[in-house]
Amino acid sequence: MSSIWSAEIAELERRRAMADELGGPEKVRRQHAAGRSTVTERVTALLDEGSFEQIGSLAGFPDETGERIVPTNFVFGLGTVSGRRVVVGADDFTVRGGAADASIMAKQVDSERLAAAYRLPLIRLVEGTGGGGSVRMLERSGYTYVPANPGWDTVVDNLSLVPVIAACMGPVAGLGAARVVMSHFSVLIEGTSQLFVAGPPVVRHATGEDLDKEQLGGAEVHRRSGAVDQIVPDEPSALAAIRGFLSYLPSSVYELPPVIEGRPAAGDAESLADAVPRNRRQPYRLRPILDAVFDEGSVFDYTCYSGSVYTGLARLDGCPVGVVATDPYKGATMTPNGADALTRLVDLCETFHLPIVSLTDQAGMMIGLQAERTASIRRGARAVAAVYQARVPMAEIIVRRVFGVGGAGQVNRHRYNRQWAWPSGDWGSLPVEGGIEAAYRADLESSDDPEAMLAEIRERLEALRSPFRTAERYGVHDVVDPRRSRELLTRWVHDAYRILPELLGPPSFGTRP
Amino acid sequence: MTDVRAEMSASVFRIDASAGDEVAAGDALIVLESMKMEIPVLAGSAGVVKEILVKQGEIVEEGALLARLG
Incomplete structure (x- = not known):
């Protein structure tokens, strides 16, 4: 049956179908051969079934024959993740390798503006350079320009407004790499994705380093670099991590975090009484503690590069919280990268109004030459500043050590926070070990039996170290049976959620990546 | 072959x-x-432990290769 606009409607369908062909069957085949999905497959897998509403699919450039419009290499639109509306923007590597000369930059900019205008989470699936210039473009335009990163005002502002989540879905360089890290959470896929400021050919030319993509910016580089938050084994895991991260956050700074029905902890509360060994030289396992404190299946690891500093998201009786703790199997002090991770977690929680739980065990900032060379003190102090700038409620359970500037600053000890210590709590401005010889040098040197004297002094000080002595002076709010930890935190989290509505709105500072 | 690395600077x-x-x-x-x-x-x-690459008392940096498993 013919209607007034039937010819145009048919043309519309023809053009849509052309867009669905992406860079053409040969390029799609190559994408699959490299172990990577197409942009269509990714968006479909990320979003709830049938929910994708594409914007600007008719934009493109005619191919050499003039018969076909090749779509631009950036696909974006709206969709839902677990029923929640989100904006998704994804690079299409099958069209000119995701390079800028096959793009219409306004689409990428609009994906950012859409998220900002409607206060919706933004998910970027980045693959390619995604923006900046290319030599081909220079020749075509015939002039050079002073660069401005496209839409960057919105990209920056979005960090203080809506959750921004990014994944490296293939090799990612330049502006594409910047779009990955300008996020609250980023993932890199082991083996099939790499992240760098500039790729191997540019690096070879500039510095003489002859490295392949994987050596320059693969998983092994970024597992410890701090450029991305998590390394995942494959594309489905990357999309699952994005959905998982989003589940803890509100859609914008103007809404409360999504509370779901609570679940009991998977771990046994009884186990907490045996979690920390009496011997201070022995590490404990962090995972069983997290499992016994937080709702079953709710612990989400945030930063992979932070060494002993564990950062994560979790739920208490269904309420999302940020978690900072220590994994003693990964070290005893806060490394500079660990400090950066703490800054990042606290800033995230302040931005999106998640209360913070600290399972404190902090021996202080990393010491030694390597630490000094990497600005241990300033990066540690920045983390402490982030803690002090946050207004969201905090609660701490002192699991073991609180020493040094790092330990003192893991929570803001100048505002009212709930605080409990396990009997394994051990604190002071400096640990006794190693300090005795320095403090009692003259006495020890003049002693007939310095060994015996040392042992005697140690025993005297050991008795003073009991957390009960601190509690007697109200130097710690309470020493508690570790088995009560979840019960206490669960009561606290509901108190905390009562005051969150007062805090809604932009964070106390402009969020930075 | 699996590399076993130090998670922290240590001896x-x-x-x-x-x-x-x-x-x-x-x-x-x-x-x-x-x-x-x-x-x-x-x-x-x-x-199977293929090789141990460090000695007792040695100082290692974070990320240092300690051993190889096969």
Whole structure:
């Protein structure tokens, strides 16, 4: 049956179908051969079934024959993740390798503006350079320009407004790499994705380093670099991590975090009484503690590069919280990268109004030459500043050590926070070990039996170290049976959620990546 | 072949495994000492110890290769 606009409607369908062909069957085949999905497959897998509403699919450039419009290499639109509306923007590597000369930059900019205008989470699936210039473009335009990163005002502002989540879905360089890290959470896929400021050919030319993509910016580089938050084994895991991260956050700074029905902890509360060994030289396992404190299946690891500093998201009786703790199997002090991770977690929680739980065990900032060379003190102090700038409620359970500037600053000890210590709590401005010889040098040197004297002094000080002595002076709010930890935190989290509505709105500072 | 690396700057406190040993996932290969704590370095998977690349008392940086499992 013919209607007034039937010819145009048919043309519309023809053009849509052309867009669905992406860079053409040969390029799609190559994408699959490299172990990577197409942009269509990714968006479909990320979003709830049938929910994708594409914007600007008719934009493109005619191919050499003039018969076909090749779509631009950036696909974006709206969709839902677990029923929640989100904006998704994804690079299409099958069209000119995701390079800028096959793009219409306004689409990428609009994906950012859409998220900002409607206060919706933004998910970027980045693959390619995604923006900046290319030599081909220079020749075509015939002039050079002073660069401005496209839409960057919105990209920056979005960090203080809506959750921004990014994944490296293939090799990612330049502006594409910047779009990955300008996020609250980023993932890199082991083996099939790499992240760098500039790729191997540019690096070879500039510095003489002859490295392949994987050596320059693969998983092994970024597992410890701090450029991305998590390394995942494959594309489905990357999309699952994005959905998982989003589940803890509100859609914008103007809404409360999504509370779901609570679940009991998977771990046994009884186990907490045996979690920390009496011997201070022995590490404990962090995972069983997290499992016994937080709702079953709710612990989400945030930063992979932070060494002993564990950062994560979790739920208490269904309420999302940020978690900072220590994994003693990964070290005893806060490394500079660990400090950066703490800054990042606290800033995230302040931005999106998640209360913070600290399972404190902090021996202080990393010491030694390597630490000094990497600005241990300033990066540690920045983390402490982030803690002090946050207004969201905090609660701490002192699991073991609180020493040094790092330990003192893991929570803001100048505002009212709930605080409990396990009997394994051990604190002071400096640990006794190693300090005795320095403090009692003259006495020890003049002693007939310095060994015996040392042992005697140690025993005297050991008795003073009991957390009960601190509690007697109200130097710690309470020493508690570790088995009560979840019960206490669960009561606290509901108190905390009562005051969150007062805090809604932009964070106390402009969020930075 | 799996690389076993140091998670932190530390000194090598003790070596519990030697080349040729069969190990299960979670077995301690080496114990590092850092900030007055003894931190075991565990085998990530079952296998045979191909080589131990550090000596007792040696100082290692974060990320240093300690051993190889095959």
